[in-house]
Amino acid sequence: MIIDKVVTHIDSLSEEERKSRHIEKVFLQSDDLVKRIQRVVTDHGKELGISLAHAKELVHGDVLYMDDHSLIVIHVLPDELLVIYPRTIKEMGEVAHSLGNRHLPAQFEGEKMLVQYDYLVEELLQKDGIPCSREKMAVRKAFRHVDHRH
Structure with missing residues (x-):
């Protein structure tokens, strides 16, 4: 079919x-x-x-x-994700800027920010004291890498 x-x-x-x-x-x-x-x-x-x-x-x-x-x-099927829980809008902006510099696509569900798991990002977030957890979960749509030029 x-x-x-x-x-x-x-x-x-x-x-x-x-x-x-x-x-x-x-x-x-x-x-x-x-x-x-x-x-x-x-x-x-x-x-x-x-x-x-x-x-x-x-x-x-x-x-x-x-x-x-x-x-x-x-x-x-579930993916290995990093679920980030920014506590303030400033913290969200800092996290988004840092992830954008790495060209790492993100999705948002309510107050949570979802990115595909990367141990370096996890270490960075932990070093900066940003609440996050590694979780296996299904996303509703694909992570899209933005086509861009510097």
């Missing part, structure tokens, strides 16, 4: 719509969310080709296929 577009997102379906269908999952690393063309296998062994017609990043919960009986849904 070739998938050329995302049907919907699992969160936009009612609980009844989800419960009435068999759900298969496609497990992806966060890096794979940006790939427009790839071959994947569901947790039930069904092979799929993903060939998205339009450049769209996949996100956790995207529904690739849906009929009256089943759904095929993207499920992002």
Whole structure:
């Protein structure tokens, strides 16, 4: 089966719509969310080709296929992350500046800042007394490196 577009997102379906269908999952690393063309296998062994017609990043919960009986849904595997808990806006600015100098992409969830794990960044944050923890968790979207020139 070739998938050329995302049907919907699992969160936009009612609980009844989800419960009435068999759900298969496609497990992806966060890096794979940006790939427009790839071959994947569901947790039930069904092979799929993903060939998205339009450049769209996949996100956790995207529904690739849906009929009256089943759904095929993207499920992002956990990454090793550094979760940073800045206490003030000044501290957030200093952390963001430091990470920007390293060209390290970040994501934000509420008051938390998420970056892919890097032991040097962890050491820097600990040295500066910035609260952080190393956690294994799934991100909803891929970390994007910004294209830039100095």
